Amino acid sequence: MAVSWLSRLAARGPATVFPALGMQGEEAFYQLALHPEIELVDSPRHASLLLVAGGVPPELHEPLRRVHDQLPAPFTTLWYQSEPLLELQQAGVVRVDSLEALPDALVDAHRKVLRGELGVSPRLLVDEPPNPWRGLGDDGHGGEGMMGGVPYGRPMAMPPTQDLRDGLALDTLTFRLGPFFPLWPAGLEAEVILQGDIVQQFSVQSRPFPRAMSPVFFDAWEHAMSIARLERARVQYHLRALFHALHLAGLPDLAWRALRLAEACDRQTITALEKGFKDFERCLKRRGFFALHLPTCGTLNTEHAEALGGFAARAAGIEGDARRDDEGYRRLGFSAISQQAGDTQSRWRQRLAEVAQSLTLAARAQQNDAVTATTGVVETPRGVWRDERPGDASALLEKLLPGLEWGEALATIASLDVAGVSQWARP
Amino acid sequence: MELLALLIVLLISLGGGLLLQWWPNRRQPMATYPQRAPFLGGGWPDTHAWSRYHLRYYPMTLLLIAFEMEMMFMYPWAVVYVEQGMKAVMEMGMFLAILCVGILYGWREGVFKWQ
Numbered sequence: 001m002a003v004s005w006l007s008r009l010a011a012r013g014p015a016t017v018f019p020a021l022g023m024q025g026e027e028a029f030y031q032l033a034l035h036p037e038i039e040l041v042d043s044p045r046h047a048s049l050l051l052v053a054g055g056v057p058p059e060l061h062e063p064l065r066r067v068h069d070q071l072p073a074p075f076t077t078l079w080y081q082s083e084p085l086l087e088l089q090q091a092g093v094v095r096v097d098s099l100e101a102l103p104d105a106l107v108d109a110h111r112k113v114l115r116g117e118l119g120v121s122p123r124l125l126v127d128e129p130p131n132p133w134r135g136l137g138d139d140g141h142g143g144e145g146m147m148g149g150v151p152y153g154r155p156m157a158m159p160p161t162q163d164l165r166d167g168l169a170l171d172t173l174t175f176r177l178g179p180f181f182p183l184w185p186a187g188l189e190a191e192v193i194l195q196g197d198i199v200q201q202f203s204v205q206s207r208p209f210p211r212a213m214s215p216v217f218f219d220a221w222e223h224a225m226s227i228a229r230l231e232r233a234r235v236q237y238h239l240r241a242l243f244h245a246l247h248l249a250g251l252p253d254l255a256w257r258a259l260r261l262a263e264a265c266d267r268q269t270i271t272a273l274e275k276g277f278k279d280f281e282r283c284l285k286r287r288g289f290f291a292l293h294l295p296t297c298g299t300l301n302t303e304h305a306e307a308l309g310g311f312a313a314r315a316a317g318i319e320g321d322a323r324r325d326d327e328g329y330r331r332l333g334f335s336a337i338s339q340q341a342g343d344t345q346s347r348w349r350q351r352l353a354e355v356a357q358s359l360t361l362a363a364r365a366q367q368n369d370a371v372t373a374t375t376g377v378v379e380t381p382r383g384v385w386r387d388e389r390p391g392d393a394s395a396l397l398e399k400l401l402p403g404l405e406w407g408e409a410l411a412t413i414a415s416l417d418v419a420g421v422s423q424w425a426r427p
Numbered sequence: 428m429e430l431l432a433l434l435i436v437l438l439i440s441l442g443g444g445l446l447l448q449w450w451p452n453r454r455q456p457m458a459t460y461p462q463r464a465p466f467l468g469g470g471w472p473d474t475h476a477w478s479r480y481h482l483r484y485y486p487m488t489l490l491l492i493a494f495e496m497e498m499m500f501m502y503p504w505a506v507v508y509v510e511q512g513m514k515a516v517m518e519m520g521m522f523l524a525i526l527c528v529g530i531l532y533g534w535r536e537g538v539f540k541w542q
Contacts, residue, residue, distance in 0.1 A: 004451060045466065062469075063468075063469025063470065066464070069459065069461040070462050071462075073455070073456060123459055127459040127461070129460050173474055175474075176471055177467050180468045180469045181467070
């Protein structure tokens with residue numbers, strides 16, 4: 001009995017997929033997150049399929065191999081708009097280039113791999129201990145007593161600096177996280193030094209992949225564009241970001257609701273969207289998203305806020321918004337909203353206030369068929385795009401995160417948009 | 428005889444437990460070393476996970492033990508108090524005085540401040 005009854009039972013369940021997002025892979029991620037027969041998981045250990053969505057640059061192939069080898073057998077990989085790794089090209093991996101065909105291909109691969117009908121993906125890394133057992137010391141950890149030595153070839157974590165919280169210096173834990181870590185922007189790789197749960201040092205090793213914007217922002221930069229369409233795209237962008245923050249906060253039902261609302265932005269009437277968003281906002285407050293899940297830390301100083309621009313700057317009291325200078329928006333009675341605190345909580349308050357404002361603007365613009373009056377400048381959800389698109393700002397995390405608890409640091413990253421805007425529009 | 432029965436029950440339950448663990452995974456290959464490494468989204472750890480960390484509730488635990496020990500002795504003390512009279516009161520007073528030093532130490536360490 002090559003396939004146990006447990007495997008056959010698992011084959012009938014939803015396809016458990018670990019998404020390793022490359023460049024321009026987000027679109028597939030959002031489509032799959034809402035699919036009833038697909039479950040996107042946060043750890044490769046829970047997955048039967050590895051989906052590599054979007055291009056992965058050669059320097060990130062080694063991290064990708066590490067993620068690949070962490071899936072439990074039997075498993076296979078699918079490559080969406082991505083070139084499979086050289087070692088896997090002979091293994092007959094499935095490559096899918098159409099977004100419509102992707103969900104079915106994943107479900108089919110999941111069933112086949114668990115029933116033993118599909119060849120499993122081979123292991124890519126050498127199966128040997130990274131740091132072999134040396135049998136030295138009292139407990140085989142390489143040194144005397146609890147201290148010193150090089151256990152398993154890795155040095156013991158020793159405190160080089162003072163603790164940031166209460167002066168009690170603890171061992172530091174150094175590790176590299178990313179670039180396929182699902183709880184922060186795709187492509188971001190950082191070396192983190194933790195002391196207890198406090199971030200001692202955060203240094204960015206590779207920047208997040210540039211994010212692809214909706215084509216309407218590119219059109220608005222070139223010629224007059226319907227304000228209703230622009231504002232709908234803005235709402236969708238912020239709600240998709242909210243999906244990640246809610247997922248991180250451990251509120252999956254609200255996260256899916258945010259994403260369903262985001263994906264309905266293109267097709268639902270403005271009235272239905274406004275009503276849906278008001279109900280959703282009330283639900284967020286009732287469930288304590290602001291009071292319990294958003295820390296009042298990660299405050300941007302003026303220099304950082306100006307560098308980041310967009311909603312993050314407005315949440316810190318800087319009232320810069322290119323829409324104020326546009327005659328089309330002025331006719332609709334637009335005025336920029338801002339907050340003062342500039343912390344994680346106020347950034348989400350700002351974003352949600354801007355979503356509500358965008359829906360109101362879209363409703364007014366739809367009645368008057370309003371279009372933008374200026375070209376060569378557009379307020380993207382990430383910030384103003386004049387001569388250059390908003391660039392990468394991940395370097396500011398190195399100044400912002402030290403001193404925060406790990407959970408607060410992740411919530412702060414989720415509240416910011418540090419990835420730059422891609423030169424290519426979303427398909 | 429009872430000991431033998433107990434030993435048999437123990438062996439059967441132990442054997443059953445091990446069988447339940449082994450049977451579904453008997454054909455599964457052993458997890459490779461890269462698979463067993465901690466998942467860091469493609470990253471890797473520099474240091475061993477065997478690190479010392481601060482148990483933040485530790486002073487609170489000490490305080491609980493201080494109060495708990497006090498109560499543990501006060502129940503039997505209450506039984507003999509009527510018979511022994513003043514002697515028992517003094518003995519308990521000494522014991523409580525020693526315990527209070529622990530509570531004062533906890534106070535100095537900030538046990539009563541909830542962070």
